[in-house]
Amino acid sequence: MTTIQNKTVSPIDHLSAEDIENLGKELDAIRQQVLDTRGERDAAYIRRVITAQRTLEASSRIVLLFSLFPSAWLAGTTGLSVAKILENMEIGHNVLHGQWDWMRDPKIHSTTWEWDNASPAEQWKHAHNEEHHTYTNVIGKDGDLGYGIMRVDEEQPWHPFHLGQPLWNLINAFMFQYGIAAYDLKLGKNLKSKERRNNPEFRARVKATLRKVRTQGTRDYVVHPLLSGPSAMPTLAANVTANVVRNLWTHSVIMCGHFPEGVETFAYDSIDGETRGQWYLRQMIGSANISGSRFMHLMSGNLSFQIEHHLFPDLPSNRYQEIAPQVRAVFEKYGITYTSGPLVGQVASAWRKVIRLSLPNDGKMSSARAAERPIAAVAS
Amino acid sequence: MTTTLNTVARLLTTPLVPQDFFDLINPLASSTDLRGRIEAIEPETVSETTRAATLRIRVGRGWRGHLAGQYVRLGVDIDGVRQWRTYSITSSITSKPLQTSHITVMVKAVADGLVSNYLVDEATAGTLVHLDHATGDFTLPSPMPDKLLFVTAGSGITPVMGMLRAHRDELTDVVLVHSARSADDVIFGDELRALARDEAIRLIEHHTVGRPRLTAQGLTELVPDWKRREAWACGPGGMLDDLETHYAAAGLSATLRTERFQTAAIPTGDGGAVTFTRSGVTTETNNGTTLLAAGEDAGVLMPSGCRMGVCFGCVVPLRSGAVRDVRNGDLTSANPGDGVLVQTCISAAAGPCQLDV
Numbered sequence: 001m002t003t004i005q006n007k008t009v010s011p012i013d014h015l016s017a018e019d020i021e022n023l024g025k026e027l028d029a030i031r032q033q034v035l036d037t038r039g040e041r042d043a044a045y046i047r048r049v050i051t052a053q054r055t056l057e058a059s060s061r062i063v064l065l066f067s068l069f070p071s072a073w074l075a076g077t078t079g080l081s082v083a084k085i086l087e088n089m090e091i092g093h094n095v096l097h098g099q100w101d102w103m104r105d106p107k108i109h110s111t112t113w114e115w116d117n118a119s120p121a122e123q124w125k126h127a128h129n130e131e132h133h134t135y136t137n138v139i140g141k142d143g144d145l146g147y148g149i150m151r152v153d154e155e156q157p158w159h160p161f162h163l164g165q166p167l168w169n170l171i172n173a174f175m176f177q178y179g180i181a182a183y184d185l186k187l188g189k190n191l192k193s194k195e196r197r198n199n200p201e202f203r204a205r206v207k208a209t210l211r212k213v214r215t216q217g218t219r220d221y222v223v224h225p226l227l228s229g230p231s232a233m234p235t236l237a238a239n240v241t242a243n244v245v246r247n248l249w250t251h252s253v254i255m256c257g258h259f260p261e262g263v264e265t266f267a268y269d270s271i272d273g274e275t276r277g278q279w280y281l282r283q284m285i286g287s288a289n290i291s292g293s294r295f296m297h298l299m300s301g302n303l304s305f306q307i308e309h310h311l312f313p314d315l316p317s318n319r320y321q322e323i324a325p326q327v328r329a330v331f332e333k334y335g336i337t338y339t340s341g342p343l344v345g346q347v348a349s350a351w352r353k354v355i356r357l358s359l360p361n362d363g364k365m366s367s368a369r370a371a372e373r374p375i376a377a378v379a380s
Numbered sequence: 381m382t383t384t385l386n387t388v389a390r391l392l393t394t395p396l397v398p399q400d401f402f403d404l405i406n407p408l409a410s411s412t413d414l415r416g417r418i419e420a421i422e423p424e425t426v427s428e429t430t431r432a433a434t435l436r437i438r439v440g441r442g443w444r445g446h447l448a449g450q451y452v453r454l455g456v457d458i459d460g461v462r463q464w465r466t467y468s469i470t471s472s473i474t475s476k477p478l479q480t481s482h483i484t485v486m487v488k489a490v491a492d493g494l495v496s497n498y499l500v501d502e503a504t505a506g507t508l509v510h511l512d513h514a515t516g517d518f519t520l521p522s523p524m525p526d527k528l529l530f531v532t533a534g535s536g537i538t539p540v541m542g543m544l545r546a547h548r549d550e551l552t553d554v555v556l557v558h559s560a561r562s563a564d565d566v567i568f569g570d571e572l573r574a575l576a577r578d579e580a581i582r583l584i585e586h587h588t589v590g591r592p593r594l595t596a597q598g599l600t601e602l603v604p605d606w607k608r609r610e611a612w613a614c615g616p617g618g619m620l621d622d623l624e625t626h627y628a629a630a631g632l633s634a635t636l637r638t639e640r641f642q643t644a645a646i647p648t649g650d651g652g653a654v655t656f657t658r659s660g661v662t663t664e665t666n667n668g669t670t671l672l673a674a675g676e677d678a679g680v681l682m683p684s685g686c687r688m689g690v691c692f693g694c695v696v697p698l699r700s701g702a703v704r705d706v707r708n709g710d711l712t713s714a715n716p717g718d719g720v721l722v723q724t725c726i727s728a729a730a731g732p733c734q735l736d737v
Contacts, residue, residue, distance in 0.1 A: 043460030
């Protein structure tokens with residue numbers, strides 16, 4: 001893909017500056033409508049999900065004490081995999097976004113929450129909430145565009161290293177939680193120079209991550225297996241499986257958010273002086289949804305409503321599905337494409353892009369680069 | 381051994397703690413997070429102008445007991461949001477606090493009071509509540525003075541009711557002057573009158589409908605031997621100010637203890653003085669200035685992030701006062717004792733406020 005500023009035909013050329021501000025107002029109204037009705041029903045929802053997740057995790061781990069029996073192994077591993085996915089997606093990701101801070105419950109709050117992921121909550125919040133959600137899809141500013149190991153946009157410069165990116169992506173999928181931790185540490189950038197390596201703040205963050213990796217590894221790969229006695233090895237295998245299943249699933253869902261075809265990217269300087277309306281517009285055309293069943297939405301942490309999530313990252317996740325038709329109507333009214341598709345198709349689309357961009361561009365892009373224009377200029 | 385078990389249990393449940401799983405079974409069993417369950421709500425008065433109810437609360441493990449006259453902070457989830465308010469404990473005490481399984485608190489519905497109206501009208505038995513330990517120094521000394529005077533008005537009777545119930549057998553000469561709109565408005569009216577009939581106390585009721593409020597001067601006429609009595613007073617600020625002045629003038633300040641209920645009304649306006657308590661800085665702000673900008677301009681080391689209300693990287697506790705969301709005008713307020721986390725990048729002062737940073 002090409003950043004929207006460099007496209008010959010921009011999908012938002014038909015919008016006037018006034019249109020963009022009006023669109024922003026309509027989205028603000030949708031947000032306000034959720035805030036006005038946010039209350040007991042929502043609080044009950046997240047408490048129910050947390051209770052269900054903890055019950056499922058505890059019972060799965062108890063079943064795994066007897067994982068010597070194949071049926072117990074299967075049931076326990078399935079349960080634990082689902083529990084770990086719920087914990088990361090519908091609960092962890094969304095609590096850490098501050099979606100439930102309004103309840104003023106210190107036990108379900110972005111400032112106190114810690115999750116079952118190699119990346120400590122504090123570091124993830126910085127890289128994800130602050131950088132990715134603010135600079136969404138801006139080349140050179142949003143590290144989520146390829147996580148620093150892949151090229152997912154034509155305008156990201158090609159390097160021979162990218163030839164291997166289908167393999168890097170596959171490895172990253174299997175070890176996704178460690179990939180995220182390394183990414184949140186900006187490991188690639190920080191290991192490059194001696195000065196950065198020795199920065200005490202960086203070293204402290206590395207230490208915190210390693211401590212967390214060790215504790216969680218001890219839990220899944222030592223303590224629970226040992227507790228299982230004769231079932232130690234099957235339990236170990238179950239825990240490895242559950243972590244890998246969770247990694248593969250979250251990696252796939254997250255790839256669908258911004259990598260599939262139809263998602264727009266933005267040039268480095270394009271967001272200077274961006275208005276609220278322009279920010280909304282960037283989120284609208286920079287994200288893609290996944291269509292599917294209620295269970296799929298729950299398991300994706302409602303990131304299947306990536307568009308709604310990016311427009312309103314702090315609204316409770318259970319509301320995204322409810323407001324999706326209204327959001328879609330705004331897209332239609334302003335003639336903007338609402339990118340959405342079933343999971344398998346979107347994952348395939350993202351993978352195609354990873355494979356295609358492992359090779360250099362066909363030459364058109366690198367030679368004739370249009371002058372970079374800010375989003376406002378495109379829109380006017 | 382216990383520590384080894386604890387370490388293993390923590391490893392089993394990390395990043396959660398074992399208590400998070402026990403809470404699924406019995407939230408009252410936690411000794412780290414004090415909780416309670418409302419077991420009964422009984423209307424306390426019948427008057428149209430005063431509505432009050434006594435809440436009987438089963439207290440969770442870890443409750444350290446209370447002294448008569450103390451109060452407790454109660455956290456209830458209303459419309460999904462946890463709200464904390466302070467109420468006097470009215471139940472008697474046992475000599476062994478660990479055996480105490482219940483407390484009662486009295487709640488008077490105040491006009492526009494979110495929590496008090498909820499507790500009196502809507503809350504049901506079975507509701508889980510969050511508790512702080514009992515606190516407050518509005519208590520009776522040991523040994524007990526021979527002659528006591530209580531001066532109360534309205535819901536100011538509640539801590540005194542707790543004292544009368546707990547120490548009934550030790551009290552010898554008690555005068556209670558209580559002020560209320562009418563006889564029907566007297567909270568615990570029946571119980572107080574029964575105590576008076578039994579000559580456990582001397583009760584003087586002052587009803588204010590069509591009559592002037594009770595003044596300290598008026599009190600000295602009702603209780604001629606007031607100077608020889610140790611006094612406890614609880615009621616509206618004006619009444620307490622009047623009493624304190626009166627006692628000070630007589631050189632008897634040491635014999636008067638007062639208890640002031642915090643007012644729920646938080647002044648709100650556009651802009652205001654923002655105090656950054658840890659930094660010891662106060663700065664005047666106007667309507668458009670965000671707390672983040674005000675703090676940074678004043679040299680306070682403010683946490684910050686996206687600066688547009690998205691990332692929650694800038695939240696700090698609001699200790700008191702009110703702030704306004706600059707995006708939609710929504711107000712958020714905190715009473716002293718609270719620590720409501722607010723996003724400073726999209727909040728502006730709505731009256732004087734204190735931030736814990």
